[in-house]
Amino acid sequence: MSEASQTHEFQYSNAHHQAETAISGMWLFLATEVLFFGALFLTWIYSRHWNQAGFDAGAQQTELAIGTINTVILVVSSFAYSAGVAFIETGNGRRLIQCCAAAWLLGVAFLILKFGIEWRDDFAKHLFPGTGFALHGPLSGGAQIFFVFYFLGTALHGLHMIGGLALVGWIILRASRGEFSPAFYTPVVVVGLYWSFVDMVWIVLYPMIYLVGRGP
Amino acid sequence: MTQRFRLLWLTLALLLVLLAIEFGASFLPLGRSARPLVLIPAVLMVGVVGTSFMEVGRGPEIIRLFAVAALLWLSFLLGLGSLDALTRIEYPVQAANPR
Numbered sequence: 289m290s291e292a293s294q295t296h297e298f299q300y301s302n303a304h305h306q307a308e309t310a311i312s313g314m315w316l317f318l319a320t321e322v323l324f325f326g327a328l329f330l331t332w333i334y335s336r337h338w339n340q341a342g343f344d345a346g347a348q349q350t351e352l353a354i355g356t357i358n359t360v361i362l363v364v365s366s367f368a369y370s371a372g373v374a375f376i377e378t379g380n381g382r383r384l385i386q387c388c389a390a391a392w393l394l395g396v397a398f399l400i401l402k403f404g405i406e407w408r409d410d411f412a413k414h415l416f417p418g419t420g421f422a423l424h425g426p427l428s429g430g431a432q433i434f435f436v437f438y439f440l441g442t443a444l445h446g447l448h449m450i451g452g453l454a455l456v457g458w459i460i461l462r463a464s465r466g467e468f469s470p471a472f473y474t475p476v477v478v479v480g481l482y483w484s485f486v487d488m489v490w491i492v493l494y495p496m497i498y499l500v501g502r503g504p
Numbered sequence: 505m506t507q508r509f510r511l512l513w514l515t516l517a518l519l520l521v522l523l524a525i526e527f528g529a530s531f532l533p534l535g536r537s538a539r540p541l542v543l544i545p546a547v548l549m550v551g552v553v554g555t556s557f558m559e560v561g562r563g564p565e566i567i568r569l570f571a572v573a574a575l576l577w578l579s580f581l582l583g584l585g586s587l588d589a590l591t592r593i594e595y596p597v598q599a600a601n602p603r
Contacts, residue, residue, distance in 0.1 A: 308564045315567040319574035326578045330585040333540075337589040340536045359523060363549075367516040370557040374508045484557040491549045499530035500539045 307474040314478045318485050325489050328441055332496050335433045342430015345423060347501020349415055349431070350438065354406045355498040358398050359490065365394035366487040369456070373480050376463075376473045384476065385463045391483065392456045399449055402442060410435075434501070441493055448486045455479045515556035522549045 300306040336343040372387030414422040416439065417432035459479050462468065468476055526545035534541065554560050560571050 311563055312566050312570070315570040319570045319577075322574040322578050323581060326581045330582055333582065333586045334589050336540075337586070344536065344539075356523075356527060360520070363516070363519045363523065366553065366557050367512060367519075370515075371509065371512055374506075374512060377508070378506070481558055484553055487557075488550050488553050491546050491553065492543070495526060495530070495543050495546045499526065499542050502530050503539060504531070504533045 303472075310474050310478050311481070314481045318481060321485060321489075325444075325492075328437070328444065329492065329496070332437055332441075335430075335437065336500075339430030339433055342427040342432075343434045344501035345427040346415075346431035346434030346438070347497065347499075349413065349422070350498050350501075351406050351409065352498050352502065354401050355494055358401050359494045361394050361398045361401075362487045362490050365391045365398070366484045368394065369480050369483050373473070373476055376468050376476055377470055379470045381463055381466060381468060384468065385460055388456055388460045388463065392453060392460065395449055395453045395456065399446060399453075403446060407442075410439075438497055441497070445486070445489055445493060448489065452479075452483050452486045455482060511556060515552060518552055519549055522546075522552070 296303040296306040300309065368387045369391040372384045372391070375381075375383035375387060410416065414420050415435055417435045421428060421432055421435075423431045456479060459476055462475065522545045526542060526549075529545065530542050554571065560568060
């Protein structure tokens with residue numbers, strides 16, 4: 289946790305109090321986000337239960353390689369950012385910038401793979417639910433419900449990624465101005481919590497989309 | 505290398521191992537209803553990210569209260585929300601005889 293900065297806003301008793309409030313506030317926000325994504329996960333449980341064969345038929349149309357590579361990318365990105373936090377704790381601002389830049393670039397790579405390649409292929413294969421859907425027959429209904437979940441889930445996660453990239457970029461900008469030190473780096477910690485949470489959401493979405501419906 | 509960096513590297517290795525287990529488990533011949541068990545490594549990965557990258561064990565007590573509250577309400581949401589679907593008994597419907 290960050291040490292106290294030299295200054296604090298008037299409503300806090302000291303700088304340490306201000307830092308703890310910021311970090312606690314982010315945790316509270318993330319608790320609400322858990323419920324936000326929890327509703328999405330519930331739709332998966334409920335819809336798959338009643339349409340298992342159709343759901344699995346839909347899941348088998350997804351790009352397993354891209355999904356798996358993206359999972360590795362996000363895990364490494366979260367690791368890189370956490371290493372940046374550890375570096376600024378030791379006063380190494382240059383390493384913080386490098387780690388955040390690595391995390392940011394990996395995040396961009398995720399979005400390019402997800403929306404630039406995978407979504408484009410999905411649309412080309414007519415996997416968007418509605419008239420002209422690629423799968424026909426009795427499994428078509430369940431498969432279309434799967435792809436509603438797929439497009440909605442990945443879009444919501446993608447929006448969170450874009451927000452996270454903006455925040456990580458903001459940290460890089462501030463770090464390049466030399467605003468962080470072992471005495472003050474609370475914003476680095478707060479943004480790191482959000483970035484790791486976005487990683488967490490994908491860790492859960494990945495098996496729901498790509499893995500559960502596969503297999504012999 | 506300090507203790508903190510060593511822990512981060514170990515965390516990364518553990519996450520990749522769990523991911524590999526999850527990936528491999530998805531090819532096991534599980535029944536369709538048992539296939540959500542593939543999510544178990546993902547749940548473990550979430551716990552690893554929370555404890556290591558997010559350092560839930562560090563800082564003020566209230567962040568652990570928020571984390572536990574989030575899990576508690578999520579369990580209510582998923583548990584109560586899926587209770588009907590997972591426990592309903594489906595009886596076969598007899599086709600009506602055409603007159």
